[in-house]
Amino acid sequence: MSIDQPLMNTYGRLPVAFESGDGVWLYDTDGNKYFDTFCGIAVCGLGHSHPAITKALKDQAGRLVHCSNLYHTPLQSKLAQKLCSLSDMDNVFFSNSGAEANEAAIKIARKFGHDKGIQTPTIIVMEHSFHGRTMATLTATGNRKVHAGFEPLLNGFARAPFNDLDAIKRISESNPEIVAIMLEPIQGEGGLTIAEEHYLKSLREICDQHGWLLILDEVQTGNGRTGSYFAYQQLGIIPDVVTLAKGLGNGYPIGACLAKGVASNTLTPGSHGSTFGGNPLGCAAALATIEQIQSNNLCERASILGARIVSALKDELLSASYVYDIRGSGLMIGIELKEACTELVPLAKAKGLLLNVTSDNVIRLLPPLNMTDEECDFLIDAVTQIIRLYAADDRGKPRAE
Ligand SMILES: Cc1ncc(COP(=O)(O)O)c(C=O)c1O
Known part of the structure; x- marks a missing residue:
């Protein structure tokens, strides 16, 4: 991928170029696949390339x-x-x-x-x-x-x-x-x-x-x-x-x-x-x-999946010393850390997870409303692991929870 593009310098883009998508997955020009936890910033609520x-x-x-x-x-x-x-x-x-x-x-x-x-x-x-x-x-x-x-x-x-x-x-x-x-x-x-x-x-x-x-x-x-x-x-x-x-x-x-x-x-x-x-x-x-x-009752589905994600993330992460709060409504979910965590984004990308951090210290999840239960559980596991890894890496040693 050329990084010498004639584009105005308005975005801090990650060095990856996507050429196709399918549901929760995005595929880059080298054929790598990534789980998209925020569907193009709350845009592809039915996932990418919905038929x-x-x-x-x-x-x-x-x-x-x-x-x-x-x-x-x-x-x-x-x-x-x-x-x-x-x-x-x-x-x-x-x-x-x-x-x-x-x-x-x-x-x-x-x-x-x-x-x-x-x-x-x-x-x-x-x-x-x-x-x-x-x-x-x-x-x-x-x-x-x-x-x-x-x-x-x-x-x-x-x-x-x-x-x-x-x-x-x-x-x-x-x-x-x-x-x-x-x-x-x-x-x-x-x-x-x-x-x-x-x-x-x-x-x-x-x-x-x-x-x-x-x-x-x-x-x-x-x-x-x-x-x-x-x-x-x-x-x-x-x-x-x-x-x-x-x-x-x-x-x-x-x-x-x-x-x-x-x-x-x-x-x-x-x-x-x-x-x-x-x-x-x-x-x-x-x-x-x-x-x-x-026709697929996706508002209700967003509510159910959101409750499942917030509850699981609270169980896994809320007691960790670096987590301040976990909150959400349906599939608009925030994990607020006590310190800025923008460095989490490239770390997650390297592990095949596309994450968004807003306001410097809030990991914002906006996944598709039609995720399967398996995809939902994958997201919970992947997000939990990457936050734990980041917290350990960032501070040089694993944190006691
Ligand atoms: C609440 C809200 N209003 C307005 C906008 C602007 O939308 P757009 O980027 O489509 O102009 C955004 C984009 O993030 C938003 O989150």
């Missing part, structure tokens, strides 16, 4: 790939109806990525504010959040590293610590131009921090009291990952706006911004758009993905 998605893409590619959003397509209407019935939302804007879905949500909130006569509509966003890399979504993101070098950031955002209701109350008292609260139900990039149930329910109430929109970024938590199609469905609340991407098309790029009530009537012709968003190929992939999730 039903491949077939849907092939069939659709032979019929119509693109015709622009100046016209209707039956597939886009069908997918919009499907997503609205799954979410209890009223309508959908289709994008190509999570950042673009969030851009649509931010524009809805700003337009909603302007429609009420608010000059500088301001959205409350969270510390340690991640919403994307466009200028609005990186401003919304609560991570200094994501901002650095791209100032000036946008106006119209106020930041609160996550899971802190008092902070929201303080901001509401000092800023009369708040129009929305935007957050992830689980902060995936921010270290797998789970929003408390009481917190999210209270945010819904606060938004109702003040006439603000509640925007949930379910780009990572959505598409069945946490054990329900949307994470908010486990809490008995409904947001005004919810965004999706990642697992929506099982690898084909498609995102969605869904809105309800007043938020669904905010954008008007000409106020927003996307050339590719919701094109027939993306819609075919998303419809086939949803069909697989529903």
